[in-house]
Each structure stands twice: as C-alpha cells, then as structure tokens.
C-alpha cells in the first residue's frame with residue numbers, strides 16, 4: 001500500500017543510491033535498511049499477525065525472514081509464506097509467486113498461532129540473514145518497535161460511520177426470533193439450522209445473532225434483510241469450528257443481474273473464499289497457490305470482515321482491516337486468483353443480504369454475528 005511517506009522514503013532512497021553510485025540491479029542479498037513490521041491481533045490464547053517485510057533500497061529475488069518469540073507463542077498456520085518454528089525461533093520463506101520484492105517495495109504474509117503463558121512482542125527480525133529495523137543484535141529492541149495490540153474485544157457500540165443503509169448492533173432485538181429488518185430465511189427447504197437472538201456472546205452490547213449450522217444443504221439457515229443499494233459491507237463474526245475442506249457459505253447476497261442467483265462468501269480448503277452460484281466460479285481459484293493467498297478465520301474470536309462488491313464487478317475483502325489478496329477481483333485476470341472469475345462478464349446488482357450457514361456436504365459450525373453495516377463507502381472496523 002503506497003503512502004506519501006513511503007513514496008517520499010523511496011524517492012530519498014533512490015536519490016541517495018544515485019548519488020552514491022550504487023548499482024540498482026536486483027540482488028538476492030538484503031541491504032541494510034530492511035524493515036519487518038509485525039502487527040498482531042490477539043485474543044485469549046490465540047493470535048494472528050500480519051508481517052510486512054521491506055528489503056530497503058536493494059531488491060531481493062527471494063526472502064527468508066526470521067524472528068524469535070520471548071514467550072511460548074506457537075505458530076499453527078500461515079498464509080503467503082512457508083513458516084516453520086523450532087523452539088522460539090521462527091523462519092518464514094517466500095512462496096513461488098511472491099519472492100521478488102523491488103527496491104523500497106514490500107511483501108506481506110500472515111501467521112496464526114496459540115500461546116499459554118504469554119505472547120510477547122517478537123524480536124531479532126532478520127531478512128536473508130541481515131538484522132532489520134535498525135537492530136544490530138537480537139537483544140536490541142527493534143526500532144520502530146512492533147506494537148502488539150492486546151485488545152481482543154473492541155469497545156461496545158462499534159460505529160458505522162455515515163451514509164450507511166444498514167447499521168445494526170442487534171441491541172433492539174427483544175425476542176428470540178430475529179425481527180425488525182431481519183427475518184429467518186431458508187429457501188427451498190429447511191432442516192436443523194437455527195438462527196436466534198442470543199446473549200451468550202456479543203461484540204457490542206449484550207445481544208448478537210447465534211447461528212447453529214449443520215451439514216447438508218437443507219440444514220441451511222440465514223437471517224435476511226433487504227437493504228437499500230450498497231457496495232460495501234462490514235460485519236463481525238465469531239465462529240467455533242475451523243472452515244472445512246468442503247465448500248460452505250456464511251454470507252449470501254441475491255444478484256438480480258446474474259439470474260437471481262447468490263453471490264456467496266464462505267470457505268473451502270480451510271480458507272475464506274467467494275463463490276458465484278451461477279457458474280460455481282471461486283475466488284481464489286482452489287489451487288494450492290490460490291488457497292495460500294486466502295486465509296482462515298480466527299476461531300472463538302470476534303473477527304471484522306469487510307467487503308466491496310460494486311456494479312462494475314470489482315470485489316475486495318478485508319479481515320480485521322487487512323486486505324486478503326486472494327479475495328480480490330480487479331478486472332485483470334490473475335492466475336490462481338480471479339482468472340476463473342473473469343471468464344464471464346459479471347456486473348452484480350445485489351438486492352438482499354443474508355448471514356448464516358449453508359453447507360453442501362460436510363461442514364457444520366456454530367457462529368455469532370454482530371455489528372452489521374452496509375453502505376456506499378468503506379465502513380471500517
């Protein structure tokens with residue numbers, strides 16, 4: 001993500017490089033000035049972290065990033081990198097597609113893990129063996145210091161900003177059955193799935209929607225609303241079972257420009273995905289490289305999911321504020337990502353919004369939803 005600061009930094013670095021007469025050809029070594037930003041999202045016993053690696057003024061054609069945890073943090077999965085851990089030492093290596101980072105560019109990957117006694121800030125970041133963040137030894141605190149944010153639950157009353165066509169924290173629900181703007185929906189058939197107003201878990205206030213979803217299509221259940229036009233959405237979800245290998249859906253939206261079929265967000269191969277019911281196209285493509293560009297949802301933690309779906313066929317997805325690169329349709333076919341999606345012209349017109357659970361074979365989950373917002377611009381977490 002380019003920023004004015006990064007552009008300025010890049011310009012300064014380029015001028016310095018020219019002035020010093022340095023070679024600008026790509027090299028595999030990391031130059032001094034590499035930086036690793038480690039941003040953690042932590043809850044009781046678990047965490048995810050986004051890791052952004054910048055080589056500095058010299059490009060790299062492959063990268064290995066290492067760090068050490070001071071506590072007993074244990075990585076359980078990763079995306080956009082091959083990650084191994086021995087004791088407290090972690091080694092992350094690029095995948096085939098993201099090894100090259102241009103001068104003053106950056107690559108991002110993520111990890112998910114657990115801990116028992118503590119999940120302290122990692123130290124001793126290196127890129128291709130070179131200490132980063134200005135640190136000479138692992139005992140020197142990196143600068144800028146990675147800043148863990150131990151805030152598992154944002155404060156109640158998460159806002160919706162202005163201009164939303166829907167902003168609901170479910171606090172006005174007084175019964176067990178969702179009412180007002182919402183109704184329980186199970187098209188075609190219904191079975192074991194249930195969706196109720198619940199007070200055992202809430203992201204804001206004391207109420208949320210609890211969905212008990214069972215395997216098998218007819219056990220699907222959603223809460224449905226028919227809002228005004230929207231191209232951005234935000235909701236918080238807390239689920240209890242990892243996304244399965246089988247295809248599942250937890251968000252469905254009717255597309256009147258696509259034969260009144262559903263645009264679906266859910267999971268497959270243990271990672272988030274979008275699915276277009278009309279032709280069963282998936283985003284990302286379900287190749288190993290495609291799946292690696294998506295990510296799982298954190299378990300037993302409120303997670304902020306945001307999306308953009310506009311009438312021009314652009315689609316973007318964010319989890320806890322970070323864009324998921326495998327969940328982006330940008331109009332330029334990218335192998336493993338949106339190549340399959342772009343094989344037909346898609347100009348969505350979404351006319352309803354349904355949160356719940358729908359499995360097609362395997363896949364059951366109990367999950368909660370709260371703080372839903374839909375609008376014409378990005379709402380944020």
Ligand code: CA
Nearest residue numbers: 169204205207
């Ligand atoms: Ca609530």
